[in-house]
Amino acid sequence: MAGEKSITFRVRRYQPQGTKGPYYQDYNVPYRDDEVVLDGLNYIKDQLDPTLTFRWSCRMGICGSCGMDVNGSPKLTCGTFIRDAGRGGVVQVDPLTSFNSIKDLVTDFDPFMDHFAHVKPWLIREKEKPVAQGEYLQYPEDLTAYRQQSLCINCTLCYAACPVFQGDDRFVGPASLAMALRYIRDTRDQGAEQRFERISTEHGIWECTFVGECSVVCPKEVDPAGAIQTLKLMATTRRMRKLLMPKSAPR
Amino acid sequence: MVEVREAVWKRHGGWWTHNRRYVSFMLREAGGSLSALYGIILLGLLVTYSQGASAYANYIAFLETPAMLVLQAVILFFVLAHALTWFYLIGKSQVVMSAYRAPPWTRVFGLMIVVFLAASVGVLYIVFGGL
Amino acid sequence: MDRLAYDIVVVGGGAAGLRAAIAAAESDPKLTIGLVSKVYPMRSHTVSAEGGTAAVMREYDNFELHCLDTIKGSDYLADQDAVEFFVAHCPEEIIQLDHWGLPWSRDDDGKIEQRAFGGMSVKRTCFAADKIGFHILHTLFQTSMKYPQIVRHDEWFVTDLIVENGAAAGVVALDIRRGELSYINAKAVVLATGGAGRVYEFTTNGFIKTGDGMALAYRAGVPLKDMEMVQFHPTCLPGTGILITEAARGEGGTLINKDGERFMKTYLPGKMELGPRDILSRSEIQEIRAGRGFEGPHGAYVGLDLRHLGEKAIDERLPMVRELAEKYLGLDPIHEPIPVRPGQHYIMGGVSTNMHGETNVPGLYAVGETACVTINGANRLGSNSLSECLVFGTATGLSATTYAKKTDWPRGTAAKEALAKEEARIFGGLMKREVGKESVSAIRKEMQQIMDRDVGIFRDEKGLTDACAKLATLRQRFADVGVADKDRVFNTELTQALELDFMLDVAQAIAWSALNRRESRGAHSRTDYTNRDDANYLKHSLAFRADGAPRIDYLPVTITKWQPQARKY
Numbered sequence: 046m047a048g049e050k051s052i053t054f055r056v057r058r059y060q061p062q063g064t065k066g067p068y069y070q071d072y073n074v075p076y077r078d079d080e081v082v083l084d085g086l087n088y089i090k091d092q093l094d095p096t097l098t099f100r101w102s103c104r105m106g107i108c109g110s111c112g113m114d115v116n117g118s119p120k121l122t123c124g125t126f127i128r129d130a131g132r133g134g135v136v137q138v139d140p141l142t143s144f145n146s147i148k149d150l151v152t153d154f155d156p157f158m159d160h161f162a163h164v165k166p167w168l169i170r171e172k173e174k175p176v177a178q179g180e181y182l183q184y185p186e187d188l189t190a191y192r193q194q195s196l197c198i199n200c201t202l203c204y205a206a207c208p209v210f211q212g213d214d215r216f217v218g219p220a221s222l223a224m225a226l227r228y229i230r231d232t233r234d235q236g237a238e239q240r241f242e243r244i245s246t247e248h249g250i251w252e253c254t255f256v257g258e259c260s261v262v263c264p265k266e267v268d269p270a271g272a273i274q275t276l277k278l279m280a281t282t283r284r285m286r287k288l289l290m291p292k293s294a295p296r
Numbered sequence: 297m298v299e300v301r302e303a304v305w306k307r308h309g310g311w312w313t314h315n316r317r318y319v320s321f322m323l324r325e326a327g328g329s330l331s332a333l334y335g336i337i338l339l340g341l342l343v344t345y346s347q348g349a350s351a352y353a354n355y356i357a358f359l360e361t362p363a364m365l366v367l368q369a370v371i372l373f374f375v376l377a378h379a380l381t382w383f384y385l386i387g388k389s390q391v392v393m394s395a396y397r398a399p400p401w402t403r404v405f406g407l408m409i410v411v412f413l414a415a416s417v418g419v420l421y422i423v424f425g426g427l
Numbered sequence: 428m429d430r431l432a433y434d435i436v437v438v439g440g441g442a443a444g445l446r447a448a449i450a451a452a453e454s455d456p457k458l459t460i461g462l463v464s465k466v467y468p469m470r471s472h473t474v475s476a477e478g479g480t481a482a483v484m485r486e487y488d489n490f491e492l493h494c495l496d497t498i499k500g501s502d503y504l505a506d507q508d509a510v511e512f513f514v515a516h517c518p519e520e521i522i523q524l525d526h527w528g529l530p531w532s533r534d535d536d537g538k539i540e541q542r543a544f545g546g547m548s549v550k551r552t553c554f555a556a557d558k559i560g561f562h563i564l565h566t567l568f569q570t571s572m573k574y575p576q577i578v579r580h581d582e583w584f585v586t587d588l589i590v591e592n593g594a595a596a597g598v599v600a601l602d603i604r605r606g607e608l609s610y611i612n613a614k615a616v617v618l619a620t621g622g623a624g625r626v627y628e629f630t631t632n633g634f635i636k637t638g639d640g641m642a643l644a645y646r647a648g649v650p651l652k653d654m655e656m657v658q659f660h661p662t663c664l665p666g667t668g669i670l671i672t673e674a675a676r677g678e679g680g681t682l683i684n685k686d687g688e689r690f691m692k693t694y695l696p697g698k699m700e701l702g703p704r705d706i707l708s709r710s711e712i713q714e715i716r717a718g719r720g721f722e723g724p725h726g727a728y729v730g731l732d733l734r735h736l737g738e739k740a741i742d743e744r745l746p747m748v749r750e751l752a753e754k755y756l757g758l759d760p761i762h763e764p765i766p767v768r769p770g771q772h773y774i775m776g777g778v779s780t781n782m783h784g785e786t787n788v789p790g791l792y793a794v795g796e797t798a799c800v801t802i803n804g805a806n807r808l809g810s811n812s813l814s815e816c817l818v819f820g821t822a823t824g825l826s827a828t829t830y831a832k833k834t835d836w837p838r839g840t841a842a843k844e845a846l847a848k849e850e851a852r853i854f855g856g857l858m859k860r861e862v863g864k865e866s867v868s869a870i871r872k873e874m875q876q877i878m879d880r881d882v883g884i885f886r887d888e889k890g891l892t893d894a895c896a897k898l899a900t901l902r903q904r905f906a907d908v909g910v911a912d913k914d915r916v917f918n919t920e921l922t923q924a925l926e927l928d929f930m931l932d933v934a935q936a937i938a939w940s941a942l943n944r945r946e947s948r949g950a951h952s953r954t955d956y957t958n959r960d961d962a963n964y965l966k967h968s969l970a971f972r973a974d975g976a977p978r979i980d981y982l983p984v985t986i987t988k989w990q991p992q993a994r995k996y
């Protein structure tokens with residue numbers, strides 16, 4: 046990566062077995078215009094300091110492992126160009142906010158996994174259809190109804206951006222709630238009732254104050270903020286129907 | 297067993313000053329409360345109107361005192377901020393997926409402004425003009 | 428240290444591993460299944476697959492045709508009984524995924540839509556826009572969360588297999604987060620660790636594809652089959668190696684040289700851009716060598732032209748292609764051709780298994796890209812590999828279940844020995860060693876460059892001999908590698924060193940197998956032996972680990988109905 050230009054990477058370090066708390070370390074990184082922040086981190090790891098610790102794999106914005114705070118905003122580092130990130134000649138890289146850091150830029154991912162599992166993110170059927178009977182029919186417009194929310198890569202940038210989650214980590218949170226909508230809207234699914242029981246709660250959709258930042262930072266246009274507002278509307282109409290027309294209440 | 301000590305993440309007080317969208321969120325929330333205040337002012341108009349012409353005139357005069365004018369200007373600012381940040385959010389979130397791509401947020405934002413202006417012109421017309 | 432035990436341990440949370448775990452969980456709810464993966468399962472590289480997954484689903488298609496395409500694509504090196512089994516089971520896997528919620532792209536009649544793919548004679552590839560791998564992985568992963576008997580060990584790195592009395596008895600794994608080794612006892616072990624693309628420098632594969640499972644099995648005495656068969660994909664972005672899916676050509680994209688000509692008309696007029704990958708990749712290199720490529724900052728390339736497809740088709744069917752081109756190249760394929768060149772993509776070879784995923788070690792199974800059944804032979808057809816992960820994932824999950832049910836728990840003595848050995852190797856050796864002149868990144872880079880240069884698309888005796896010798900030196904130099912980061916917790920320098928150790932084994936197996944196959948077949952193209960030689964090489968190579976160089980042996984190919992013929996398109 047021998048480029049003519051160079052820039053300072055200011056990286057937050059933290060060694061759990063060391064005696065120090067988190068601190069910043071500066072590295073001088075040469076770069077080309079087509080290189081991303083992740084390339085810079087790999088340059089540091091391979092050439093300057095093998096102890097620098099971060100997660101990555103696909104380098105094409107689809108595996109969701111390389112989320113970090115770049116100059117204070119949650120980003121996929123494999124999709125953020127160094128040329129755009131530099132601010133006053135410095136690229137500051139921190140672990141994603143909202144989560145504890147295990148080491149350097151690696152955050153604790155388990156809290157997310159727990160919230161995610163909470164919404165039952167799988168297709169629920171009252172009775173499974175035997176495979177021999179073929180596929181469920183689903184029309185292109187049925188697909189459009191849930192496609193957007195099915196694109197979530199679980200990168201947790203939205204959690205990092207959410208002030209509600211920052212204030213209360215019991216909040217189920219943007220991506221998980223969006224996933225609930227993804228299954229509820231799927232014509233093959235029959236689990237809406239079970240999911241609303243889990244999410245139409247104090248720490249579920251009703252804790253969201255619609256800051257909207259999750260949808261701004263989401264790299265995949267999942268629009269979790271929009272999804273949560275939709276869920277609020279759906280939960281309310283279901284509730285009203287149950288009250289007014291108990292017999293015709295939806296499943 | 298190895299003890300794994302994590303660096304605990306804490307949010308500090310001034311979090312909302314860190315990014316202009318958080319600031320605008322705070323503005324929007326404040327704008328929401330302040331527009332309620334403006335509702336009370338409007339209610340005052342109705343109440344004094346029902347009490348007769350002089351009460352109404354007094355109230356109008358009160359609203360025209362410098363302090364009240366400043367207050368109303370401040371409220372107007374927040375209400376506008378509330379509306380505009382909402383329009384921005386609607387463009388950014390709640391995206392209507394046309395075909396397979398979200399429309400650029402600027403287009404949604406622009407559309408909302410146009411609707412907003414049209415509605416305002418409509419109201420002004422009703423108040424000052426005809427019907 | 429934890430003492431853990433499961434009836435079945437599945438190593439790998441990609442399509443193959445997840446499918447195997449779910450099959451086992453569904454077939455007997457009383458079984459306990461441990462799912463060990465060095466990354467959270469949804470990070471597995473299955474996620475990056477774009478194009479689609481093959482199955483005979485429509486009236487215009489039939490099993491015979493899918494078999495023939497696959498076998499011809501493989502240049503007759505596939506085992507035909509395995510291909511027949513594979514083809515017959517693809518459709519049910521597609522439907523099963525539909526029942527688990529996969530967002531298939533649909534026709535107007537509500538049925539799963541299919542698209543054209545290279546080497547497939549009809550539209551046979553089911554897809555979900557151009558994110559099929561992403562959707563398969565997330566659908567399987569989310570479905571796996573339903574089963575309480577599947578216990579996950581996320582971010583656990585398997586370092587060794589435990590073999591007791593000649594049978595697999597579990598694994599030794601490093602809990603990356605705590606930086607501790609543990610053993611996991613098991614009656615059956617399924618390796619589903621994916622490919623080994625990172626032995627090459629210019630590859631479409633993610634950083635985690637380091638051939639760990641291949642090396643684990645190889646060290647336990649299982650041969651690696653057909654390792655010389657490495658697929659190069661014709662359309663990768665110069666610089667990063669990011670893949671532009673074959674679906675781009677399936678949807679009508681064309682390849683052009685700097686004069687704007689569709690150069691495939693000189694090389695493969697019958698199929699043009701929808702020929703098999705080995706032929707396309709070679710054609711591109713020949714075109715570039717003839718001076719008809721474009722020049723760019725990352726070397727010469729050819730153009731992938733989608734302009735005539737129009738914005739609507741691109742957005743509906745190839746949104747990720749547009750996203751990647753805009754993001755990484757700053758160009759919009761609606762207006763400009765995309766620069767592409769061939770890059771390493773897939774390893775046809777792998778841990779030698781039969782159709783049930785069984786290896787020569789009882790209780791040890793392998794499946795997915797890490798295994799070699801073989802249905803791919805000398806050249807895999809695009810979109811057969813995800814189907815392979817699904818079909819053989821199920822088959823392997825079921826055979827491991829049957830085996831585990833009739834097998835007793837291992838006694839555990841071998842586990843303790845294996846753990847002690849790994850403790851000594853890793854924490855006593857690698858971690859203790861002073862950091863000297865050898866570094867993981869330098870040796871890795873040298874290995875990758877050797878593989879790109881001498882074990883790439885075109886090969887010859889001299890280059891391969893050279894590569895074998897150089898890899899042997901790297902193997903020796905690796906003994907001096909130390910780890911600078913002494914903090915055990917989440918030590919990625921350590922895991923990268925362990926991965927390099929595995930990759931060096933895999934690279935040697937590839938180079939030696941390639942050196943010994945003195946013919947050209949499918950992806951293995953020798954400039955000194957340009958013809959296919961059925962008399963001597965209609966057989967699988969087997970590489971056995973030995974001191975120094977691997978020992979190469981051979982195994983006959985199973986032929987059922989389709990006699991080898993010249994491969995003409």
Ligand SMILES: Cc1cc2nc3c(=O)[nH]c(=O)nc-3n(C[C@H](O)[C@H](O)[C@H](O)COP(=O)(O)OP(=O)(O)OC[C@H]3O[C@@H](n4cnc5c(N)ncnc54)[C@H](O)[C@@H]3O)c2cc1C
Pocket residue numbers: 438439440441442443444463464465466467468471472473474475476477478479480481559560583584585586619620621622631632633635636639640670672772773794795796797809810811812813814816
């Ligand atoms: C860019 C790209 C596009 C592709 N497109 C297509 C396509 O359109 N159609 C198609 O059919 N095929 C395609 N393929 C091929 C196909 O995606 C892969 O062959 C397939 O996904 C492999 O799946 P797998 O389950 O075998 O391995 P992977 O998905 O790679 O999973 C490997 C798993 O093993 C785990 N693991 C590895 N080592 C260890 C260890 N030491 N300890 C613990 N766990 C470990 C990893 O954590 C991971 O969970 C594509 C491949 C690439 C790279």
Ligand code: SF4
Pocket residue numbers: 196197198199200201202203204219220223259262263264265266267268269
């Ligand atoms: S919703 Fe968006 S930001 Fe949140 S995890 Fe999913 S992809 Fe990431």
Ligand code: FES
Pocket residue numbers: 101102103104105106107108109110111112121122123124
């Ligand atoms: S490395 Fe996979 S999303 Fe960035």
